[in-house]
Amino acid sequence: MFSVSKTALAFVVLSLASNSLGRKWRDTGGFIVFEEAWTIPALLNQTSATTAALGGTPAELQANLLDIHNQRLQGMNENNVDFMVLSCTQPCIQGIADPDTAAAMAITVNNQLAADIANNTERFGGFASLAMHNATVAAAELTRAVTELGFLGVLLNDYQQSGADGLTPLYYDQPEYDIFWQTLSNLNVPLYLHPRTDVPEILNFQYSHAKFLIGPAQQFAATLSGHVLGICVNGVFDRFPNAKLIVGHLGERIPSDLSRIDNQLLRQLTLGMPMLKNVTTYWHENIFETSSGNFATDLLKFHIGQIGLDRIMYSIDYPFVNMPEGTVWIDTLLPDGVLNPAEFDSFSRGLAIKILRLND
Numbered sequence: 001m002f003s004v005s006k007t008a009l010a011f012v013v014l015s016l017a018s019n020s021l022g023r024k025w026r027d028t029g030g031f032i033v034f035e036e037a038w039t040i041p042a043l044l045n046q047t048s049a050t051t052a053a054l055g056g057t058p059a060e061l062q063a064n065l066l067d068i069h070n071q072r073l074q075g076m077n078e079n080n081v082d083f084m085v086l087s088c089t090q091p092c093i094q095g096i097a098d099p100d101t102a103a104a105m106a107i108t109v110n111n112q113l114a115a116d117i118a119n120n121t122e123r124f125g126g127f128a129s130l131a132m133h134n135a136t137v138a139a140a141e142l143t144r145a146v147t148e149l150g151f152l153g154v155l156l157n158d159y160q161q162s163g164a165d166g167l168t169p170l171y172y173d174q175p176e177y178d179i180f181w182q183t184l185s186n187l188n189v190p191l192y193l194h195p196r197t198d199v200p201e202i203l204n205f206q207y208s209h210a211k212f213l214i215g216p217a218q219q220f221a222a223t224l225s226g227h228v229l230g231i232c233v234n235g236v237f238d239r240f241p242n243a244k245l246i247v248g249h250l251g252e253r254i255p256s257d258l259s260r261i262d263n264q265l266l267r268q269l270t271l272g273m274p275m276l277k278n279v280t281t282y283w284h285e286n287i288f289e290t291s292s293g294n295f296a297t298d299l300l301k302f303h304i305g306q307i308g309l310d311r312i313m314y315s316i317d318y319p320f321v322n323m324p325e326g327t328v329w330i331d332t333l334l335p336d337g338v339l340n341p342a343e344f345d346s347f348s349r350g351l352a353i354k355i356l357r358l359n360d
Contacts, residue, residue, distance in 0.1 A: 090157040125356070
């Protein structure tokens with residue numbers, strides 16, 4: 001079985017503090033990003049309907065998803081990205097309805113990613129892919145991926161398709177997933193919950209009138225935010241107070257609407273809702289967000305006021321977003337006074353080092 005030492009991954013912290021890799025450095029060091037997609041050839045057909053980055057083509061997108069050490073690494077060097085965590089692009093295993101097929105493919109994907117990054121773990125890390133039909137199976141593979149392959153956590157692409165017709169969605173906010181959340185907490189690694197394209201039956205029902213809203217413009221945030229809030233209201237963080245959840249794209253809009261969410265849910269506490277705290281509290285205690293694909297300075301400042309900068313980290317969303325787009329944006333935050341040097345360091349890399357335990 002292929003294995004990558006977690007000690008090797010910790011070397012990135014030493015790299016961040018030196019010029020040993022010969023790149024141009026800011027005083028605060030290079031960036032760490034971790035909503036960055038990759039896939040294997042066997043799953044490349046899943047990306048056929050995915051929109052390429054601005055100015056790119058579908059063929060370039062597919063090539064970039066498969067690549068690690070060529071144009072991706074070159075782009076990292078040119079954009080001061082020092083460390084990138086890779087994960088299987090959506091829907092990946094969550095798009096495989098058969099439990100056995102999904103579980104076998106998760107092992108294949110994880111082994112391949114570990115092998116692909118093994119010769120450059122000072123620049124690349126990995127998030128595990130899991131089949132979520134059975135929480136015990138998922139917990140076992142998560143344990144293997146973290147303890148044997150050296151992965152830094154897990155990324156799941158929203159709900160798991162299941163059923164003979166693939167039309168039964170499984171959400172991880174139900175008690176049958178407690179063993180998964182317990183394992184996540186015991187391993188002290190984060191779950192990154194990422195959007196996915198809905199199955200055609202849902203898309204046709206909800207978006208036949210406006211197909212351009214499928215994907216990042218609306219459907220991704222609308223679907224995933226329901227899953228995130230389900231995890232909150234169904235008491236997952238009360239049962240597992242040490243669990244860490246990461247949500248991209250500046251929180252899939254949830255932190256922009258916390259006041260209304262909390263006020264409306266407060267009315268339903270007498271109906272037996274399992275959660276013991278409000279959603280805002282979970283964002284302060286359990287949930288983090290990244291800037292992936294959402295480089296909006298005014299929104300960042302608003303979210304800092306809502307949940308605090310200690311819950312927000314930089315990421316790009318490569319290759320669906322070009323690396324220079326992120327660089328052009330983040331380079332304005334320090335000179336324009338949006339963040340002071342200590343805050344910039346936390347946002348661009350410091351908090352990620354802590355959450356991903358890169359210095360353990």
